[in-house]
Amino acid sequence: MTTPGSETPASDELLRLDDAAExxxxxxxxxGPPRRLGVELEWTTHPARRPAGHLRAADLGHALGPYAPxxxxxxxxxxxxxxGTVTLEPGGQVEISSAPATSLTALYEAVSLDQAYLADLLARSGISLGGHGLDPHRKPVRILDTPRYAAMHRAFDRAGSRAGRTMMCSTAGLQVCLDAGPPHRVAARWAALHDLGPPLLATFATSRTHAGRDxxxxxxxxxAWHGIxxxxxxxxxxxxxxAAGWAAYALDAPLLCVRGDGGVWETPDGVTFADWVRGALSRxxxxxxxxxxxxxxxxxVRPRGYLEVRYLDAQPGGEWIAPLAMLAALFADDAVTDAARDLAAPAADRWLDAARDGLADPVVAACAADVADLACRHLDRTGLPGPVRDTVADIVDRRVRDAAPLRKDLSR
Incomplete structure (x- = not known):
């Protein structure tokens, strides 16, 4: 804020777009050298005996006890x-955010322990974890009331976005976090994560059904994400x-909310952050x-100092290790990363096709099979024990193989 009697703004005010972009x-x-990995696992939560029933926030708070967020x-x-730490999403989805690890084996062991512990903790209160990227049983209902989520709810409703409410309350994802890498490799690693997106999204899609319908x-x-x-x-x-591309994206994005002192945060309609810097709001x-x-x-894919992969659906049981291990294998060596990007190139921009048709899309499917083969040939670079590597290879092979009959049917 500007100090009374002074025309010099406080150092944290943003009055120029260049300062915000910088x-x-x-x-x-x-x-820096890519050494660390992290993962975030998210699940919908359900009454174990009646999966279509809705939980209350208090139910989850009681079940989680000292681990509640x-x-x-x-x-x-x-x-x-x-x-790992536990967070909660608006529809009652529970998420484990791992601590960063310097080896995939250490990360796998720690997160597997946390997953089993969390599942047992919730089961004691009659709550089960879902196994899909989208709630197959219920329509979206927000059970968590915070100023942020209330503001999101208003913003999406005002835009007439049913997809926004679904995204908030019914989706569950698997997020993989990778170091950005040394300066000369940042652009290549950033681009590769995007180019690999459609093939990996299609390979690990688990969310065809929502609220009892296809x-x-x-x-x-x-x-749902495409719908907002x-x-x-x-x-x-x-x-x-x-970095410049992300800065431009961020400044051109509309504000979801403006935080205030009270329990109701402002939700400006259509105002971008760049508009705010230019004086669109009162401060x-x-x-x-x-x-x-x-x-x-x-x-x-979102940069947060590290690179956060957000395009993967939640996986059933312990199968989350498969996409995580694939990414770890593909990014363990610069030459493998570049080869993976070349293999994914024909499907690099087919986000919509991959989400809608999955591996039934022939271009996406061909790229997915090639990328899967490359990753499985380099699983030894991950450091995972042999039995875990075999499990990963079996999961990946099953996902790619099971889609083959559907692709054949569509080609007739």
Missing amino acids: HVAGICFKT TALGNPEPVPLPGG TGWASGRMA DARRSGPVPRSADP PPTVDDLDYHLSTLFPP
Whole structure:
């Protein structure tokens, strides 16, 4: 804020677009040797005896006990035994966010421990975890009431976006986090994660059914993301400079909300962050406002210092290790990463086709099979024990093989 009697703005106010863009570009890609991996696993939650029934936030709070997140009123959440933290999404989806690990084996062991512990903890209260990227039993109902989620709800409803409510309350994803890499490789790793998106999305789609009906999409979860404003959820446009491209995307995205002191946050209609910097609202934005705005953007790949892959559906049981191991294998070596990008190139921009048709799309399917073969040939680079590598290869082979009859039928 401007100090009374002074014309000098406080250092955290953003009065120029160049300053805002410089801030975004400066924090989004932290460079260095790629050593760490992380994963976030998300599940819908259901009454075990009546999966179509709705839980209450209090039910989850009671079941989670000391592990419940702050959104449920717990001021000091306790990490799970493997080090992961629990968060809660608006429709009652539960998420484990792992601590970063320097080996895939360590990450797999820690997250497997946390997954088993969480499932047992919830089961004691009669709650089960879903196994799909989209709730197959229920229509979306928001059970978590926070200013952020209330503002999101209003914004999507005002835009007439049923997909927004579905995204908030019915979807469950698998997010993989990778280091951005050294400066000379950042652009290539960023581009490769995008190019691999359609083949990997199609290979691991698990969300055709929603609320008891066939959505017509291999990934109904991604259909929901496609149904909201592409300026917030679409892929970041290609650019020779990923940091500058992300900064432009972020500043051109509409505000989801403006935080206030009370329980109701403002939801400006159609105002972008760039508009806010230009004076569209009653006060100028701050650096903290910009950082918060970045958390309301949901492209398929999002830079957060590290690179966050967001295009994968939740997987049944422990099968989340398969897409994670594939990505780890493909990004363990620069030459393999570049080869994977070449193999994925014909399907690189087929996001809609991959989400709608999955591996029934012949272009996406051919790329998926080639990428899967490359990844499985390099699973030894992940450091995973032999039995786990065999499990990963079996899962990947089954996903690609099971789609072959459908592709043959469509070609007739």
